[in-house]
Amino acid sequence: MNKATHRNFIRWRYFKQSVFFTLVRASALVITLALGGIILYIIMNGFSAISWDFITKPPTDAMTKGGIMPAILGTIYLTVGAIATGLPLGIASAIYLTEYAKQGRIIRLIKIGINCLAGVPSVVFGLFGLGFFVIFLGFGSSILAGSLTLGFLILPTIIGASEEALKAVPQTFREASLSLGVSKWQTTYRIVLPNAMPGILTGSILGIGRAAGETAPIMFTAAAYFTAKLPGSIFDEVMALPYHIYVLATAGTNIEATRPIQFGTVLVLVGVVLGIDLIAIIIRGYMRRNKRW
């Protein structure tokens, strides 16, 4: 190969590289613009609908006026219920997997179970909630049935986050504790868990955001189009933000007239969910930078 063709060859290789890099950067840009565009669009259209009354008043005039307070409240109930179900179970599962289990058939079975559960479509969770909690156990369409369904939906996320946080606690912490004659359980409870807790919580928050925003699992298990009164017990149906959006946007008698309310509700939901996620991401970044070990 003479010098000129060699130079051309090098140039050609770097040309390919720059084309590829442009493509790669463009992909990242497209994703960023998709998120930015969606959020900006929602803020621009939803902002004018938001007011104090919108957040604190119930809907009036066949849903075409008034606020969304019952839906906000319902979403809070369901999310808290999902946390109460998913968090303890998830942390306990992760403790078994990281602290107690030895490699073997049972742990493989559990891991496959968790992976499969993570892949179950949300609408199938809804069917499960309907078939099992609402009908088989007789809870009816209620906060209880919806919370349990959502709790199991986010269980794999919480297990994953907790496992990661528990594994990040240095082995030396455990060894130091055990060498002092402390039992395994006390070591786990007093040493490992407190050190892993911030990580567990921030990781789990991302799952919690998901619980607040899911629609399909609560459609048949908890959500109501409209409730005249606020729920009095966990056996009552509730309104919920995601379902409210769906109903107003598709099934309402006056879809165009309720557009501002729809945008306002979308903005509130996105604000709540992404707000929760953003807080988790920021805390996690802070924790990573200020690691004590």
Next chain:
Amino acid sequence: MNRQTKEIIIKYIFLLFALVSVIVLALIVFSLFREGLPLFGHVSIKDFIFGMEWYPTYDPPSFGIFPLIVGSLIVTLIATLIAVPLGVLAAIYISEIAPQRIKEILKSIIELLAGLPSVVLGFFGMVIVAPWLQDTFDLPTGLNIINASVILAIMAIPTISSISEDALYAVPREFKEASYALGATKFETIVQVIVPAALSGISTAVMLGMARAIGETMVVLMVAGGAAAIPESLFDSVRPMPASIAAEMGETPYGSAHYQALFAIGIVLFLLTLVFNLIADYVAHKFKQTGSATL
């Protein structure tokens, strides 16, 4: 009770908690089959899966879900075609090219994208994408395959991108260094060394992304249009399986054949995603990246 016994008891209590995931999975199967299987007393499995007509409320009703299966597969396929290049390229950018600061920001952006509730994306598809498609291409409706696929792709990108990025990140440094030492450019190293070494992880990412898309409900419910027929063009409406379940469950009397049919669709959907997940799990374990031992 001595300390030894107590420790053993505690261990088994935790085992019980860890088994909850498996138990819930079993309960899901139990519930789906308990409510769905009775349908096959009056409709054969063959007629159900391959039947061309979904008229659940007619008299006599017809429960053929083939158009729904086709609807699900086609939107998933197109969404995958959009999401895989974008997701994998973004993962390459994050893991190999981007400066630290941009990397952090992009990872957060992808995480936030994953956090967008599906009903919000569906709403976006309805009020923005649909009218735009309708006007631009002069269509009877903007609620169609293309719209649903684009929105589903947005949902699948975070899954594909974050798992691919983990796989790329796990490729040992020595591979890259060896490649650079031979005089390869960064591009050549990425395409011929790093990506092949991470291929099992990337395949897992794609499978999980597809599983996510095929099971996604609100998006297809709101923007796929809802026509239970085999589509002839990409601008036709379809009625993917999750959309049918979600749209019709509310109006179905408990225990009716229609109700059972919706649960039976749930079984099909569950099995379909299960297959995707098991393949992903198998690929991830079979071709596990174990440091320098691979390749």
